[in-house]
Amino acid sequence: MDFNVLVQALTILTLAIFVGFEVIAKVPPTLHTPLMSGSNAISGITVVGALLAAGGGHSQFAQILGVVAIALAMINVMGGFVVTNRMLRMFKRKK
């Protein structure tokens, strides 16, 4: 990674933070718990890094770390999405 590549990555980072603040600030308090469990789920995106670490044909120890990371991240992904869905299913309007 040279300096130019770093700056490009930091550009993406900065824009993503702005988008994040804009979008999340509009979530009403009543949905804050599902927001948190939902963001648990998408923070499981580390699984992408874990897949690359586990499958990249590196040393065995690095592979094992990668696989454990996959399992942990998948708990987040599946646990997060399923429990969020379970919660949101209960939110109903007055009939």
Next chain:
Amino acid sequence: MAEAYINLCYLVSSALFIIGLKCLGSPRTARTGNLIGSWGMLIAIAATLLGKSILSYELIIVGIVVGSFLGVLLALLVKMTAMPQMVGLLNGFGGAASLLVAGAQYMTQGEQNIYVLIGIVLSVVVGAVTFTGSVIAAAKLQELISGRPLVYPLQKTITLVVAIVTIGFSVLLVREINNDYLYILSAISGLLGILLVLPIGGGDMPVVICLLNSYSGMAAMFTGFTFKTPNAMLIITGSLVGASGIILTAIMCKAMNRSIWNVIFGGFGQVQQGGAAATKAHGNIKSGTAEDVGMLLDGARLAIIVPGYGMAVAQAQHVVKEFSDALMKKGVDVKYAIHPVAGRMPGHMNVLLAEANVPYDQLYEMDKINPQFSEADLVLVVGANDITNPSAKTNQSSPLFGMPILEVDRARAIVVLKRSMNPGFAGVDNELYYNSKCMMLFGDAKKSLTDLISAVRQ
């Protein structure tokens, strides 16, 4: 699949995550939003698996199957009252996953690239702090360890020393590739996470959980920088989660009128021993029966229910709903007043009431409900304390002073369901209980509510 196509898939996934979060802006579209997010995740994982950099699949499949199974199991079994622990635990797993990925990246570092190394160090430190901190937070919420602030001599000094050592090893790790430094840095960062969360009490957990939620996102974001070509997918998604946690943290702090530094280093709930004596309220407490409340409700038009953590502990949300149904049958309008820090995480009360089938448009935020208390014939406080304490507005010497509260003391009559006269989390006496309009109904909230229901139905 060629690199460019994988990146294209990542672009689609990132867009889906953002759209998904946007849909969380309204309860009507929220479920769809969650589904859209899960599609984004599926695309990201599938694209990565099809990439050329994946050489072996056997172990990977095992990891995916085991993790998915445990995740679904956890999600289906967890009780709604235990959501704060669940979210806490998931924060921790996210942090741990990032820590492990960064560790694996460090071990396979061929060349020494300063930016990659810095990314690895940040990912290790934030990941480890998130992991151990979240485990402690979840254990406190589950009451495996005491929810009270745990303080010991020289606590702040010790934490500071550990923090400095962490920084020291971070520098070493960047300057020289040595796996031993990696293990030590992981361990010492983990210790730092424990030391930071142990002194924080249960009532401050909403802030801690939000902050750790943000950290788990940041850890994923830093992991994106541990690759020679930075991974945009990790950077974008990690930032979204990081931003979300920070916003929620700010909301929680504002609702307690405290700064984030005060929450983390203030050791709230321990300094108040002196304060509690100073703010001891005087006067008579009026204790009543369910029948007394039944009489108060004769001819009532508006009743407001104020739920708090005690409702979650007593699992009383279903009885609360039954009570409000009984009132509505008599023609009483029932509204719920939700303080931002009621419960142990943001939105905790909303989820519990949703579980009990209370429609969400019956729930009102603090700013919307406060002007309506003066029109309420009855306010019923179920397991809430500090968030109703009028001294937050009137008594400058109170530790709660300045905290926005639900102004229940403006109602015509107030009924408080409470187990005993023990003070709330802040250790402060509640002036509300000495108000002549206030009646206490001592006992288990569930039992009291059941009595109230039969009193109303008569």
